[in-house]
Amino acid sequence: MINLYGIKNCDKVRAAKKWLDCHHNKFQFQDIREKPLDTKVWQSWLDFWGADQLINKRSASWKQLSEQQKCNLSIDNACILLQSHPTLMKRPHLLKNKKPLSLGFSAAKYQKIFSEQS
Numbered sequence: 001m002i003n004l005y006g007i008k009n010c011d012k013v014r015a016a017k018k019w020l021d022c023h024h025n026k027f028q029f030q031d032i033r034e035k036p037l038d039t040k041v042w043q044s045w046l047d048f049w050g051a052d053q054l055i056n057k058r059s060a061s062w063k064q065l066s067e068q069q070k071c072n073l074s075i076d077n078a079c080i081l082l083q084s085h086p087t088l089m090k091r092p093h094l095l096k097n098k099k100p101l102s103l104g105f106s107a108a109k110y111q112k113i114f115s116e117q118s
Contacts, residue, residue: 002027003098005037006091013092016105023114032086042079045093048100051078056090 004020006013008031020027045054051073056062062070069081082088094102094113101113 001097003095004029005032005089005093005095007031007033007087010091012105015107016092016094016110019105019107019110023110025114032089036083036086039079039083042082043075045100046075046078046082049103051075053103054078054090055082055088059088061085061087 002020002025004013004016004027006016006029008014008029013029017027017029055073055078065081065085069077073081090103092103092105093100094110096117102109
């Protein structure tokens with residue numbers, strides 16, 4: 001099972017969905033704003049990727065945070081921030097069989113991932 005997480009109006013998410021469709025990969029998409037993730041999911045992703053990888057520090061959401069929030073980025077604080085501001089997550093997040101595979105999108109990266117998975 002392939003799962004894709006992000007927000008529906010994100011250009012990178014749209015590109016990832018289009019790539020998956022064009023390459024005949026069935027997937028489930030979850031908009032993390034419409035259907036928020038629970039603490040355990042955020043925590044597991046933070047444990048896997050780390051806050052510096054999972055959080056997009058170039059996002060508008062990041063720029064709106066206070067300096068204190070930005071500087072105090074422990075795993076626990078990152079989990080709280082992501083629950084309150086899910087658009088901080090680097091998008092899209094691709095998982096297969098609940099295993100994280102990729103953050104962000106590039107066609108070359110997806111091609112490599114899916115050729116290795118075959």
